[in-house]
Each structure stands twice: as structure tokens, then as C-alpha cells.
Amino acid sequence: MVKNKRGILGWIYLKGGNFERYLYALHRITGFILVVYITFHIILMGSRSFSEDAWKKVLGFLGITIENGVYKTNPLVHFLEYLLILAILFHAFNGMRLIFTEIGFLIGKPSRPEYPYIPKSIVSSRPFMIFLMIIAFFFAIIGIYEFFLIH
Amino acid sequence: MRKIVFWGMHLLAGFLIFFFLLWHIFYMHYQSLTKAIGFGTHYPLIFSEVVARAKTAGFKIAYVLFLIFVLYHAFYGLKNILIETEFGKKFEIPIKILIILFATFLFIYGIFTTLKIGG
């Protein structure tokens, strides 16, 4: 017998899949990135408890310098920071949808299946998803203004 | 405790992080917006401001709660991702122990940071 398993690639195998499948893959990828980020974030930001020099060193390492109250940032780091904001926004707003749907809200009630079978759990949770994605998109647009037009 | 309750706490932590994290991002990165609404500061990363902020009781409590929720949510999620691989199925218990140890280390480090700078 051949095993015929997709393995980890099955997480991001999207051919013939529905839209929520894309959200699932993205949620998983952003989640993993955020765990790695939060580890470094906690360790690096802890430098503030040692001394002012340590704090400034960390900021310098991240490409941020503050002189006379003016921010100067490394453009690459700044761009990566914005990508991180996008990941957080997606993970947060998609996660909000998952919190509600995974405890059985906003996914409709069981009913008699009638042809053509349109799954109620998908159809019922979509308006909420679209609503959340619009808000996330709105915050992402403000982010462009804050990140690239001001600083 | 039942396994499903740990998962429920993962969801609850996620729900609370949602609000903490929006506040955190707004405070640290969306300065012109927060300034327009009337809270926050233009330069949240300057050391004097960082220290002043860390000394207020509200921020101290918020930081500790935020740390607990984030670490629980993040490392429970990481455990779920790792366990779902073929590799993770074989080493389920070592992975769980390592994750708990690492999360505890980060928790102690974070508490130490908050308490030391906050006095």
C-alpha cells in the first residue's frame, strides 16, 4: 500500500478548496511567524530593565535611532514592521471569527439537507468574516499612512 | 483538568489579546491616530517615556496580564501546530515539556522586566 498522505503540504494545498481554506493556511502561517516574533520581542524589549544604554543598543540593532525627539528608522526594518502589523491584523480579525464559530455561534443550525447542498456553516459565517476583513483592511490602510507617510 | 478546557482557555486568551494588542499597536505605532483621539504619545520608544510608563500601576498590571495571555495563546497554538505534524506525533510528550519550559522562562523573564523597571 502507498501512504498517499499530503503531509504538511496539505495545510497549504489549496487546489479545489474553498475560501476558508486560504484563511486557514494564512492563519497558521501568520500564527507561526508571530510565535517566533513574540519570543524575540519579549527578550529584546526586556533590555529596558538593565540600563538606558542596553535599551538604545537594542533600538540601534533594530535600526531605530532617536535624536532630539526625531525618529530615524532603517527602511527595511520599517517595512518588515509593517508586514508584521498586517500579519497581526489578519491573525487578530480572522481569529475573532474563529473564536465565535468554533464555539458554535454564527454558523447556523442543523437543517434538512436539500439539493444543491450548500454548507450552512460556510454561508452563515461569511458575512461576519467579510465585516471583520473590512475593518482589518481599514486599519491596514491607516497603517500605510502612519508608517510610510509620517515617519 | 479536561483537555477541552485548556482549548477553551486558548480561545478566551485569544479574545482578550485582541483588545490588548489593538491597544498596544495603537499606542506604539499609530501615534497620530491616538494623538487625535486624545491619548498616547508621539514618541513611545524614548527611554524616559518607557521608564515613566512602566512605573504607573495601570501599565504594570496590563503588561503582566498581556504577557500571560499572549504566552498561553502563542505556545498552546505552537503546540497544536507541532503536534499535527508526523514528527510531532512521535515526540508528543518531549515537545509539550520543552514548550512549557520555554514559555515559563519567557514568563519569568517578562515578569522580571516589568517588576525591575517598575520598582
Place this chain on the structure above:
Amino acid sequence: MKEIIFKILRFDPEKDKKPYFKEYKINVKEGDTVLDALIYIKENIDSTLSIRYSCRMGICGSCGMIINSKPELACHTQIFELKSNIIEVRPMHNLPIIKDLVTNLSDYIKKHRSVKPYIIRDDKEEMDKPKREYAQIPDELLKFLQFSYCIKCGLCITQCPTCSAYEGFLGPFVLAQAYRYSIDSRDKGINERIKIVESSLPNCHFATACSSACPKGVDPALAIQLLKRISMLNSLGIFKKKISEIAPEPSPSPDKDKYPKAPPPSV
């Protein structure tokens, strides 16, 4: 009539090391299903092709396969509806291939058995020698009716991202069946069942791939999320369900003597 090229994934465990695609050209007419074409190939072109089917009308759940990258029942898919001259047919993913298009579902059948998909009651005597049926109102029926249409074809497993790498996961249809029996008002076995399923529940992430693949409209994703809810409430001790009792004895008709007697049983 139209000529269609069928690309079929072939694998013989006695000869081949790896599965490979083989092409067949056949003429099909309107209304032919993919299963019709596969049977035609087996009868007229290549008798070594292995397929599994029983009912040919979407009831038995034996002929699940991947047709043009989509999980479908072969008997349920008309060739002209696919609107393609090349049709790629391969066995279901995430399940071991026995031969050609036949996959091994026994792992999931075992898992299905493990969640006790039957009514559990305390009164053993009543279960063995039932006096009458348990009373149930239509609303209580509607809570699980949808999930009882499951034919265990395995298409949900094929699409499920968790099933693709994690063998400990019970699988969408198994969990849906666990919910179907746990919410049934005649059942008292919710505590036993939740002990078995609860380690699998956190691994469902509501990708709803199972629901979009289901050929019978069972919506396993809905069942699993509701199962999460009731097992959470149950573990907190606040889950309540009305339990059906045995239906009352029917009162004898007042004018029973007027009706003619039933003929004696012939068998």
C-alpha cells in the same frame, strides 16, 4: 458523442513502486458519469483497472475519488458537467492506496467504531428487549437528522488539512457522528463519548474543507463546532439535554371491534 481523454492514476502494489498516470481515450455521450466511463474502460480497454463501487447512485459511498482536483463521488459526477476534454482521476488523498483507485478506509472505520456511534442507555434490559420506541419530537430530530445522512465515503478526510499530516485526529465524519449521537435526545452516553473525542477537538480549525467536499450536504464542520460547544459546556458541568423516555402505551381505540382482523402472518 465526444472523445474524452481519461488520465487515471494507476498503482499495482505487486508490480509498481510508485503510482503513475495512464491515458485512455473513450467516446462518451451526454448523461454518462465518470463511473460509467471507468466501468467502460475496465470492460473494454484495460481489465486490470481496479475500482470500487456498489450502488452507482450516490448512496453507498464507495466510489469517492479526486476528479479534476475536486473530491467527488464518481457516480455523482457527469462528464459533460466538468466541461473539460481531459479528465484526471486519482484516488482520494490522505488514505492509503490499495490498488489503482481503491483506497483503504479501515483506519477511519476503526476510529468511527471507537466513538460509540450508537444509542447508549442505562437500562440494559430495555436495550436488549425493547418494549416500545423512545418518544422524540420533530425539533429534537432536526438537531441531528442532517448528520445522519453521512455515507462515510471519506471525501471529507481527503480535503481535511489536519488529516493530511496528523494520524491521531479522528477525522471529520467520525466527529460528526459523535455529535449526531451525543445530541440525540434518546442517548445518555455523552460523557463516555466526549472523553474519547476531546483530544481531537482542538485540532479542528474550522477550515470548512470537509463541508465543501461533502456530497450529501452533511456539513461535518458544523457538527464539529457544535460538538466543541457541548463538550465544553459538559466539562464545565452546565450542559443540559432533555432525555427521551419510553413512549406511553398507545390507548386502545374505542371502536376496535368494528375493524376487520388482520390476516395471519404468511412467513
